[in-house]
Amino acid sequence: MPVRVAGFDGDDTLWHSETRFHVTQGEFRDLLKRHVPDADVDTRLAEMEMKNLSIYGYGVKSFTLSMIETAIELTQARIPTADIEVILGWGKRMLMEPTRLLDGVEATLRELSGRYDLLVITKGDLFDQESKLARSGLGDLFLGVEILSEKNVETYGGVFHRRAIKPEDFVMVGNSLRSDIVPVVALGAHAFHIPYEVTWHHENVPEEELPKQGWRRLATIRELPAAIESL
Numbered sequence: 075m076p077v078r079v080a081g082f083d084g085d086d087t088l089w090h091s092e093t094r095f096h097v098t099q100g101e102f103r104d105l106l107k108r109h110v111p112d113a114d115v116d117t118r119l120a121e122m123e124m125k126n127l128s129i130y131g132y133g134v135k136s137f138t139l140s141m142i143e144t145a146i147e148l149t150q151a152r153i154p155t156a157d158i159e160v161i162l163g164w165g166k167r168m169l170m171e172p173t174r175l176l177d178g179v180e181a182t183l184r185e186l187s188g189r190y191d192l193l194v195i196t197k198g199d200l201f202d203q204e205s206k207l208a209r210s211g212l213g214d215l216f217l218g219v220e221i222l223s224e225k226n227v228e229t230y231g232g233v234f235h236r237r238a239i240k241p242e243d244f245v246m247v248g249n250s251l252r253s254d255i256v257p258v259v260a261l262g263a264h265a266f267h268i269p270y271e272v273t274w275h276h277e278n279v280p281e282e283e284l285p286k287q288g289w290r291r292l293a294t295i296r297e298l299p300a301a302i303e304s305l
Contacts, residue, residue, distance in 0.1 A: 076243075076305070077190060077243060077244065077245045077264065077302055077305055078190060078191060078239075078243040078244070079190060079191045079192075079193060079237075079239050079243055079244045079245075080186060080190045080191070080192050080193070080244075080245050080246075080247060080302065081192075081193045081194075081195040081220075081233075081244065081245070081246045081247065081258075082183075082192065082193070082194055082195065082216075082246075082247050082248070083194075083195065083196050083246075083247065083248030083249060083250065083253070083254050084194055084196035084198075084203060084206065084207065085196060085198065085206075085249075086176075086249045086250075086270035087176070087247060087248045087249045087254070087268060087270070087295075088175060088176065088179050088183075088194075088210065088212065089173045089174055089175050089176060089179070089206060089210055090174045090175075090176065091206075092270060093271070094134075094168050094171060095137060095168075098137075098141075098164045098167075098168060099116065099119065101164060102115065102119070102141050102144075102145075102161065102164070103115045103116060105145075105157060105160065105161075106144075106145060106148055106149070109148070109149045109152070109153065109157075110148050110149060113148045115144070115148065118144050118147070118148060119140060119141065119144045122140040122143055122144045122147075123136070123137065123140045126139065126140050126143070131197075131198070131199065131223055132197050132198040132199070132223075133198035133199035133202050133203075134165055134168045134169050134199065134202055135165065135169075135199050135202070136199070137165070137168075138161065138162065138164070138165030138168075141161050141164075141165075142158060142161055142162075145157065145158070145161065169202060169205075172209060173206045173207075173209040173210040175210060175212075176295065177294070177295075178294055178295050178296040179212075179295055180211070180212065181296075182295045182296060182298055182299065183212060183215050184215065185299055186298070186299060186302070187215045189299075190302070191217045192215055192216045192217060193216060193217060193218050193219070193220060193233075193237070194207060194216050194218075194219045194220065194221075195220045195222065195225070195230075195233060195246065196219075196220075196221055196222070197221065197222045197223065197224060197225050197253065198221065200221050203219075203221045204219070204221070207219060218237065220233050225250075225252075225253035225254065225257060226257045227257045227260050227261060229257075230246075230257050230258055230261055230263075231261060234261070241261045241262035241263040242262060242263065244258075244263040244264065245263065245264040245265065245266065245302055245305065246258040246263060246264070246265045246266070247265070247266045247268065247295070247298060248265075248266075248267065248268070249267070249268055249269060249270040251267060251284065254267065255267050255284070255285070255289050256283075256284070256285065258289075259285040259287075259288035259289050260285070262288075263288075264288060264289065264305055265288065265289040265290075266289065266290055266291075266292050266298060266301055266302075267289060267290070267291045267292070268291075268292050268293075268294065268295055268298075269291070
């Protein structure tokens with residue numbers, strides 16, 4: 075049975091995202107070093123993000139709140155209000171940045187949209203993700219959009235059920251091994267991993283824990299049409 079539906083992650087698969095976090099984290103590190111020169115800002119922020127995932131979820135708003143909480147903790151609540159305003163400003167800047175498509179995305183999607191039903195299946199803040207898709211100019215190419223609070227076997231299974239998709243008819247495309255590859259393959263669907271230049275540590279999976287089959291790694295999205303055709 076040939077593939078009928080192709081699902082695409084949004085952030086760092088269709089458009090740039092993680093680089094925004096990377097740049098802002100560097101600015102945050104520099105700001106806090108002025109108050110607490112010896113602090114391991116990156117480690118503490120990463121721990122705060124993990125602690126807050128179940129409360130705030132994913133995305134820029136969660137990241138901004140975690141930066142503020144980290145700043146308060148590391149400075150023992152001595153962080154000036156002006157610096158809190160700077161951190162909030164970084165969050166607003168990230169939310170308002172233009173959507174920058176990755177190389178080859180638009181041409182590839184236009185080619186695939188004539189052969190398959192395309193879905194965006196991404197996670198994060200609903201408003202932020204909808205806004206990025208709207209600014210991308212790609213919205214008309216997708217049959218539907220699924221914005222999930224988490225990507226795992228249960229949530230993908232829910233998408234398959236809601237949209238009457240058989241796993242063997244589906245392929246997922248994304249940059250995250252944890253979110254886009256492992257749970258999809260576990261359900262019996264296909265997956266293609268397209269690595270991004272920067273990947274959040276939370277999305278990595280040790281090589282020995284990866285599925286032995288059911289997925290492939292591609293160098294670029296331009297390889298995708300031929301790869302899907304070969305399934």
